[in-house]
Amino acid sequence: MSEDIIQYSVVVSVYNSENSLKLLQERLSAVFNSLNSSWELILVNDCSRDRSWDVCMELASKDDRVTAINLANNFGQHAAAMCGFSYASGDYIITMDDDLQHPPEEIIKLIKTIKDGSFSVVYGQYDRRKYKWFKNICSIALNKLISEIISSGYIATTFRILKKSVIKKLINFRQCNVIIDVLIKDIVNKRDIGQVKVKHHEREIGHSSYSYTKLFIHAFNMIFNYTVWPLRLATMAGLALSLLSILLAIYYFIDYFIKQVPIAGFTTLIFIMTFLFGITLFVLGIVGEYVGRIFLNINQKPQFSVKEIYKNGKYVV
Numbered sequence: 001m002s003e004d005i006i007q008y009s010v011v012v013s014v015y016n017s018e019n020s021l022k023l024l025q026e027r028l029s030a031v032f033n034s035l036n037s038s039w040e041l042i043l044v045n046d047c048s049r050d051r052s053w054d055v056c057m058e059l060a061s062k063d064d065r066v067t068a069i070n071l072a073n074n075f076g077q078h079a080a081a082m083c084g085f086s087y088a089s090g091d092y093i094i095t096m097d098d099d100l101q102h103p104p105e106e107i108i109k110l111i112k113t114i115k116d117g118s119f120s121v122v123y124g125q126y127d128r129r130k131y132k133w134f135k136n137i138c139s140i141a142l143n144k145l146i147s148e149i150i151s152s153g154y155i156a157t158t159f160r161i162l163k164k165s166v167i168k169k170l171i172n173f174r175q176c177n178v179i180i181d182v183l184i185k186d187i188v189n190k191r192d193i194g195q196v197k198v199k200h201h202e203r204e205i206g207h208s209s210y211s212y213t214k215l216f217i218h219a220f221n222m223i224f225n226y227t228v229w230p231l232r233l234a235t236m237a238g239l240a241l242s243l244l245s246i247l248l249a250i251y252y253f254i255d256y257f258i259k260q261v262p263i264a265g266f267t268t269l270i271f272i273m274t275f276l277f278g279i280t281l282f283v284l285g286i287v288g289e290y291v292g293r294i295f296l297n298i299n300q301k302p303q304f305s306v307k308e309i310y311k312n313g314k315y316v317v
Helices: 021-035 052-062 077-087 104-116 133-150 164-170 180-187 212-226 229-257 265-298
Strands: 008-014 039-045 066-071 092-096 121-126 160-163 193-198 306-311
Touching: 008 021, 008 077, 021 039, 021 052, 021 104, 039 052, 039 077, 052 066, 052 306, 066 077, 077 092, 077 164, 077 180, 092 104, 092 164, 104 121, 104 160, 104 193, 160 164, 164 180, 212 229, 212 265, 229 265
Parallel strands: 008 039, 008 092, 039 066, 121 193
Antiparallel strands: 066 306, 092 160, 121 160
């Protein structure tokens, strides 16, 4: 770097985006040149299946502001970002997607908002999402879920800027299946979190690597890692079934003693046992999911594992 102090670090989780990375770096360079600011780009390759890692190394060999990090396995977008945070040197850290749906030029709005509003974190709020209609619905639902979990009045997105002080706290969280925005809620006061309207472009290069399965897994991880909603649901279901059993007992009691209607014992017994057995397995599955996640964290399953780091035309690690 020509400057000793880096003002901005841009952290990008990379997955199957070989065709968009060069243009991303060029547009970022133009943005920070217009701001006359020092910056760095940290590309974290999340075990891509295409040539993304080769492109990352090529960029890192040509531009000393670029650091390329290759993960040993696919750990997910949030874990890859946490890895990038560990190597970020800037006073402000910016996260964005690798597919150019987050226009680099909109970073200027994030920077202005976090400085003018004295915020610790600022999220870019999309004026209009440019996904396909069904993915739009899934994305909105996922963001609403995050908003409910963190009990906030804002919608969290992956296009954000954070102060270095927040990053220093974030990287202390080492649990697997991490969700960055939920962690931010725990360490930053709502009043210190801002938002600004930004553009969201359609994907022009390649295809989205964030499938519906990944969206479901992401939502699943949020619910089981950061809430007790399933346990409360199971408790309410148990109470409702108990109440239903009492009402059925009263109903059969009235029928037998007042209307003299015989009770078909074997059929009723089989139905009730099958139903309750299914509910029991369902509740045990929920409890088992929580116990399994506790087990993984106690045994310190890695949040991410770095295979190699490439910078200035050579391997650093």
